[in-house]
Amino acid sequence: MFLTVTCNPALDWMMRLPAFAEGVTNRSAADDLSYGGKGVNVATMLHRFGQDACASGFIAGTTGTALVEGVEAAGVPCDFVRLDAGQTRINVKMKRPRADGSLEETEINGCGPAVGPVAIATLRRRIERLGSDDCLVLSGSLAPGCPADLYADLAAAAAEHGARCVVDTTGTALTEALAARPFLVKPNNHELAELAGCDAADEAAVVAAARDLARAGARFVLVSCGAAGALLVDAKGLIARGAAPAGALVNSVGAGDSMVAGFLAGLAGASLPGRESLCPGADDAVYALRLGLAAGSATAFSPSLASAGQVSDLLPVTFVEPCN
Numbered sequence: 180m181f182l183t184v185t186c187n188p189a190l191d192w193m194m195r196l197p198a199f200a201e202g203v204t205n206r207s208a209a210d211d212l213s214y215g216g217k218g219v220n221v222a223t224m225l226h227r228f229g230q231d232a233c234a235s236g237f238i239a240g241t242t243g244t245a246l247v248e249g250v251e252a253a254g255v256p257c258d259f260v261r262l263d264a265g266q267t268r269i270n271v272k273m274k275r276p277r278a279d280g281s282l283e284e285t286e287i288n289g290c291g292p293a294v295g296p297v298a299i300a301t302l303r304r305r306i307e308r309l310g311s312d313d314c315l316v317l318s319g320s321l322a323p324g325c326p327a328d329l330y331a332d333l334a335a336a337a338a339e340h341g342a343r344c345v346v347d348t349t350g351t352a353l354t355e356a357l358a359a360r361p362f363l364v365k366p367n368n369h370e371l372a373e374l375a376g377c378d379a380a381d382e383a384a385v386v387a388a389a390r391d392l393a394r395a396g397a398r399f400v401l402v403s404c405g406a407a408g409a410l411l412v413d414a415k416g417l418i419a420r421g422a423a424p425a426g427a428l429v430n431s432v433g434a435g436d437s438m439v440a441g442f443l444a445g446l447a448g449a450s451l452p453g454r455e456s457l458c459p460g461a462d463d464a465v466y467a468l469r470l471g472l473a474a475g476s477a478t479a480f481s482p483s484l485a486s487a488g489q490v491s492d493l494l495p496v497t498f499v500e501p502c503n
């Protein structure tokens with residue numbers, strides 16, 4: 180079973196604006212609600228790939244209730260810890276066409292409710308129930324009140340019980356979690372460049388920075404590079420390079436989370452149509468990268484998280500080049 184933890188989940192309120200100006204009332208042309216936060220998105224996509232996934236983390240107030248109802252209505256079981264005060268945040272995602280026809284995306288993410296030690300201890304006890312068949316996915320920013328080493332601590336608790344752990348976060352929350360030897364971390368090329376002080380467009384430097392994360396404890400480092408695709412790196416270096424299929428960006432929210440879910444589902448053996456003919460005898464990690472790339476791109480080309488069918492449709496035009 181995959182247990183995803185989102186410390187600060189969100190109702191994602193998507194607005195399409197014909198135009199936007201500061202300091203005046205702007206009106207949207209269309210709105211849509213999604214149930215988000217990175218781990219929630221990962222659990223939703225894993226469920227679409229037929230995997231056993233449960234969404235956990237912290238919720239609060241009526242927005243928290245709405246989030247759980249929405250996620251469960253989509254068929255994803257939830258096991259959130261309810262906070263005594265506050266409201267689960269609402270993140271506003273604004274999309275507006277630029278003069279050249281491309282899409283401008285602006286996000287305003289709320290700060291979210293404060294999480295105290297009692298709630299953290301409750302979550303930790305749930306993680307201590309995981310076993311060697313399970314995988315813990317820790318995704319997204321930490322909520323107010325969470326210690327910077329929370330992911331490191333939860334990852335260590337999972338490891339003590341034999342569960343695999345995936346960490347998708349940034350900064351010190353990511354580097355501290357490496358001590359628990361996570362199975363996978365998924366920085367993007369810009370986050371890696373910031374950590375290493377290099378240029379995000381310099382593939383060799385990004386691979387070296389990713390290899391350093393692997394040498395510091397991560398089994399695999401999956402580097403998402405936006406429209407340029409993704410790189411899969413381990414302690415020896417570049418394993419495979421994948422090119423994202425061509426398509427028009429409709430929504431980048433959840434694209435990275437879809438990539439994580441596709442990669443994990445690929446390794447777990449999710450067989451979308453065409454696996455055998457596309458990757459005869461392919462190494463599992465290479466197929467997983469391909470499924471991850473197709474999933475990330477399918478979400479980027481759809482108004483919200485992609486369906487398994489949309490991911491399947493992109494697999495034949497998603498190319499991965501093994502590098503060792």
Ligand SMILES: O=P(O)(O)OC[C@@]1(O)O[C@H](CO)[C@@H](O)[C@@H]1O
Nearest residue numbers: 189215216217270288319320433
């Ligand atoms: O504020 P965080 O935790 O960094 O990111 C939260 C968020 O932007 O990430 C998801 C997309 O990856 C959205 O569903 C959500 O609103």
